[in-house]
Amino acid sequence: MARKRSFLIPGVDKRLLIKDAVKVMPDLTRRRFISGGASLGALTLLAGCDVLDSDQAEEVLRKVSKFNDAVQAWMFNPDALAPTFPESAITKPFPFNGYYDVEDAPEVDGKTWKLEVRGLVDNKKSWTLDELYQLPQVKQVTRHICVEGWSAIGSWTGTPLRDFLKLIGADMRAQYVWFQCADSEGYNSPLDMRTALHPQTQMTFRFADEILPRAYGYPMKIRVPTKLGFKNPKYVVSMEVTNDYKGGYWEDQGYNSFSGN
Amino acid sequence: MSSLAATDSQATREGVKTIQPAWVRTMHWINAVAMILMIMSGWQIYNASPLFDFHFPKSITLGGWLGGALLWHFAAMWLLMINGLAYLVTGFATGRFRGKLFPITPSGVISDLKAALTFKLAHDDLSTYNYVQKLLYAGIIVVGVVIVLSGLSIWKPVQLYYLVMLFGDYPTARYVHFICMSLICLFLIVHVALAILVPKSLRAMIIGH
Numbered sequence: 487m488a489r490k491r492s493f494l495i496p497g498v499d500k501r502l503l504i505k506d507a508v509k510v511m512p513d514l515t516r517r518r519f520i521s522g523g524a525s526l527g528a529l530t531l532l533a534g535c536d537v538l539d540s541d542q543a544e545e546v547l548r549k550v551s552k553f554n555d556a557v558q559a560w561m562f563n564p565d566a567l568a569p570t571f572p573e574s575a576i577t578k579p580f581p582f583n584g585y586y587d588v589e590d591a592p593e594v595d596g597k598t599w600k601l602e603v604r605g606l607v608d609n610k611k612s613w614t615l616d617e618l619y620q621l622p623q624v625k626q627v628t629r630h631i632c633v634e635g636w637s638a639i640g641s642w643t644g645t646p647l648r649d650f651l652k653l654i655g656a657d658m659r660a661q662y663v664w665f666q667c668a669d670s671e672g673y674n675s676p677l678d679m680r681t682a683l684h685p686q687t688q689m690t691f692r693f694a695d696e697i698l699p700r701a702y703g704y705p706m707k708i709r710v711p712t713k714l715g716f717k718n719p720k721y722v723v724s725m726e727v728t729n730d731y732k733g734g735y736w737e738d739q740g741y742n743s744f745s746g747n
Numbered sequence: 748m749s750s751l752a753a754t755d756s757q758a759t760r761e762g763v764k765t766i767q768p769a770w771v772r773t774m775h776w777i778n779a780v781a782m783i784l785m786i787m788s789g790w791q792i793y794n795a796s797p798l799f800d801f802h803f804p805k806s807i808t809l810g811g812w813l814g815g816a817l818l819w820h821f822a823a824m825w826l827l828m829i830n831g832l833a834y835l836v837t838g839f840a841t842g843r844f845r846g847k848l849f850p851i852t853p854s855g856v857i858s859d860l861k862a863a864l865t866f867k868l869a870h871d872d873l874s875t876y877n878y879v880q881k882l883l884y885a886g887i888i889v890v891g892v893v894i895v896l897s898g899l900s901i902w903k904p905v906q907l908y909y910l911v912m913l914f915g916d917y918p919t920a921r922y923v924h925f926i927c928m929s930l931i932c933l934f935l936i937v938h939v940a941l942a943i944l945v946p947k948s949l950r951a952m953i954i955g956h
Contacts, residue, residue: 547815550822561906568905629917631904634796634813637917712905740814742821747905 551742558744564680568711568747571627576694577638580630582701583715585671585735592668592721596705602724605664608655615705619691621645621653626686628711630718631747633736642709644690648683656727658683664732665708668721675719675734677710678744686711689722714745766873766951771843774834775952781830782931784809784823789928791816798925821902828895835888847876848885856882870945887934894927 582588600612625643651658663682667673681687688709691698698704703720710718716736726732737743767775787809794802795813810816838844855878862868863879876884900911900920914920942949950956 547818547822550825551818554821558903561903563906566905566908569908629904631917632796633817635792635901635921636796736814740818742817747903 548740551740554742555744558742558746559678559680562680562712562746564684566712568628568686571629571639573627573641575639576627576641580638580640580693580702581636583632584669584720585673586669588701591700592670593700594668594705594721594723599705599723601706601722603654603726604724605727606657606660606729607651607727610654615691618645618689618706621650623691624688625692625695626688626709626711628686628709630711630715632715633741633745641694642688642690642707643692643695644688644706644709646685647687647689647708648685650689651682651727660727661729662727662731664726664728665719665722666724666726667719668723671735673719673721673735674732675717675737676732676743677708677713677717681710681712681746684710684712712747714741714747716741717745763956764874765955767955769955770837772952772955774830774837777826777830778834781823781827782935784819785827786928786932788816788819788823792820793925798922824898831891831895835892844885848881851878851881851885870948873948873951883934883937887931890927890930890934894924894931897921897924897927900924 582591584591596615600614601618602612603610623643623645625641627639627641629637629639631637647663651663656663658679660679662676662678664676665674677687686709690703690707690709691705693699693702698707703722706722707720708718708722717734731743734743787807790803791805791808791810792813794805794808808816810819859868859878863877868877868879896910897914897920899907900914901917901924904911904917904920911917911920914923942952
């Protein structure tokens with residue numbers, strides 16, 4: 487709340503400001519949580535309450551989503567591998583997906599790009615792309631599953647994240663690895679440490695044996711086959727090992743935070 | 748609630764036969780709410796990436812957008828699953844399934860279906876199901892089990908990989924989930940239409956007799 491208040495400008499009607507801001511926002515980022523009376527009526531039945539406004543409904547749903555985070559963490563088996571596929575099963579063309587169109591995808595200069603490392607790690611040095619390319623890489627052909635329901639099989643090659651975390655002396659008992667990306671709106675996403683240490687969680691540098699194309703997240707993507715697609719950040723510029731839940735681009739808008747497969 | 752309970756005990760005293768015991772009625776209506784929430788939010792989720800060349804009108808969906816619909820879907824799923832599981836356990840344990848739904852014979856189904864289509868099927872005794880009812884009610888329980896299993900497969904395709912294998916693969920499980928939803932909707936149309944045509948069956952599901 488304190489963060490929100492600091493945005494207020496003296497002499498500006500905050501209601502009008504919000505109204506104008508909402509008009510400018512792209513459709514998807516607008517909060518359209520509860521639609522119509524049907525949903526409220528249904529929840530009234532569920533909770534046995536006479537009056538429920540949409541804020542209360544939202545609050546209940548958020549609590550259940552938190553509960554679902556815990557259930558998924560309990561279900562998560564760190565040794566269970568996502569199924570792998572033969573190269574012939576790869577989806578061609580592999581779909582581009584993002585909150586922006588492909589022509590608006592970030593254009594990162596690989597020569598000047600550096601991966602910034604922050605938080606609970608021994609060695610906070612930044613890594614150039616050439617340095618990262620020196621690390622041992624493995625290939626995986628796995629199914630990418632989008633929160634929207636569609637899925638596609640792709641081939642990703644890169645360094646297991648857990649090897650890199652070991653290399654930089656990360657505190658493996660920390661709660662999250664938090665990634666930030668190069669796009670204009672500052673995409674970010676937290677990854678729980680147990681998933682970060684999963685053998686198939688990967689710092690990806692190649693797609694289908696080619697240098698990761700811009701559409702799929704050049705220069706580096708985090709491939710997590712045990713998570714939905716939106717928890718596989720592209721155009722990654724920094725990672726932070728942390729015990730704080732820092733939220734995420736879609737997580738903050740209501741997508742379930744754990745979103746494990 | 749108190750007035751319902753009073754009616755119940757009065758009925759028992761006067762020896763009126765209870766057609767739908769309290770546990771059936773309770774679980775039926777909880778299931779009705781959960782199903783409607785699941786179907787309406789499911790349509791909104793479907794709209795995010797349609798399997799076929801159509802989408803559901805926004806006015807009949809729940810959640811407003813994909814993120815909201817997913818919150819509804821993954822909240823109502825607990826209601827559906829826990830209530831459904833309790834219903835299955837009680838149904839088997841009390842012998843209700845055995846007594847009410849079985850046996851189902853093909854000849855019985857055919858003759859009752861003919862009678863139903865020519866409006867000659869009697870509904871005098873609500874405590875006994877005819878073969879069409881037996882088939883539909885047993886069938887919809889199976890569909891209910893399959894929609895939950897396919898739903899769990901879509902939700903956790905890595906952790907519950909053996910479940911996904913049951914359907915073949917992840918995309919197939921999505922189609923199975925959709926087909927089960929369609930079957931439930933078809934069932935609902937017939938089920939609600941018949942409840943309106945035979946109001947005493949609706950009364951029995953509300954007050955028990």
